[in-house]
Amino acid sequence: MTANSTYAPDAAPSGEAPDFPMPRTCPFAPAPEYVGLRAEAPVSQVRVPDGQLAWLVTRYADVRRLLTDPRVSANRFHPNLPLTEPVTPQTRRNIAAVGRSLIGLDQPEHGPQRRMLIGDFTLRRAQEMRPHIQRTVDECVDAILAGPKPVDLVAALALPVPASMITKLLGMPYEDRDLIVRSADAQLRRTVSAEQRQQTSSELRAYVDRLVTAKEAEPTDDLLGRLVVQNRQTPLFDHDMLVGLAMLLLVAGFETTASMISLGVAGLLENPEQLAVVTGDPAAMGLAVEELLRYFTVVDALPRVATADIEVGGVTVRAGDGLLLSFASANWDTDVFADAGELDVRRGARHHMAFGYGIHQCIGQNLARAELEIVFRTLFTRIPGLRLAEELDGLPFRKESNIYGLDRLPVTW
Amino acid sequence: MTLVVNRDLCIGAGQCVLSTPELFDQSEDGRVLLRRRPVDADEGRAAVDLCPSGALRLTDDTRSRPVVPDRDAATKGWG
């Protein structure tokens, strides 16, 4: 195949390439197929929902290497970029909205955009956010303790905490938090109809557009306001790109963090000896969060496109071929993480790829860490008798989804 | 071994500060800073391995210097 040719799904014998995403079977483990693929076929072809073929990369070393390879592109507009959800007009619109900002850019365009933002995402800034996060979590736990049992922890804690953080970060009025929660909830739940989903999504987009317009008219002292001011000095973004970036920050930091909160709580409750380690020693929480991030790896795999022929894992990926780099598989690679299938909060491994690797590595990772630490510490300290109100296996895990999570987490105490 | 810091490649993920706070810091603009001269190159090894962008490197070339001609002492290759 030559560069720029369209990837022809029919070129490979049909029936050979398995479908992707590969569903999970155990609520706490990535798709079981990854084990065999890492051993036998670490770079192998899969078929994504729109019928296109792509190379699934499952070993830690290969995923990490490709993420820093300049021949690997994150271009969201490339026709061969393997999308892991069925392509609807809605997905196309979402991609078009965020694709020109950060996550869909290669060098040299990526660096200047990213550098305009990183001052707002330093470790120091994340620490300064802690009192705000703590207040939010305390309010949620107050409401949980005052309310009926059992309670759904997704609605009562996992969604409001990241919503409140994002609202504060972007400089949105506090009252607008509900809109974000409703919209994320609509995207999350499978019971919500496609039309409803589309409607909340357009509502959110219109809202973000108004927000950006307001910041452009009168820049306030928050991330978006500062960005507008910087952008006047060094113009990089037009209005639509600013809206896209604000949307990206909204969605990238929300569902992921919410998923990690509910999965982390479920993971600790199901492993009481691990929970005892962190409740016994508050200093252990930092590394416990790293381990939960590795263990659950909520962003299962992300798409890329090769822009030149690349030898990897015993195959030649051709220029123009789609790639799916599996963080979930990489993080369970036993060549790198001994007993990777065990949740071990004392593992002390920071080199997991739950936040990706390379130039796109999560910009919000230190905020996410702060949120998760505060949530777990506060919840288990204030409600020591917390337990699942239903059997783990029966809970609505999003086993088919590329962003893993839970629709609902009923708990009692 | 020499620890080389190239601030132009830094994407502000903060892995260095998180793992080795005694050696690394971040400036207001979000980019990496060296707090002091490393005792030896090993002191920075964990951060070099974690750094996702290639901004931190260990090199055998004792003459190597930051790729960017930056006068800021904090960006010098040391080790």
Ligand code: HEM
């Ligand atoms: C536990 C929570 C989170 C997880 C697991 C997570 C995961 C990830 C991953 C895997 C990437 C890499 C994408 C790629 O390589 O294409 C990423 C990028 C990104 N994340 Fe996160 N994230 C989390 C929280 C957040 C938060 C709280 C924010 C913002 C407030 C955020 C904003 C972003 C942005 C803007 C990018 C794109 C960065 C770039 O392309 O340079 N994330 N995240």
Ligand code: SF4
């Ligand atoms: S780990 Fe690398 S990219 Fe991240 S802040 Fe440090 S030097 Fe910059």
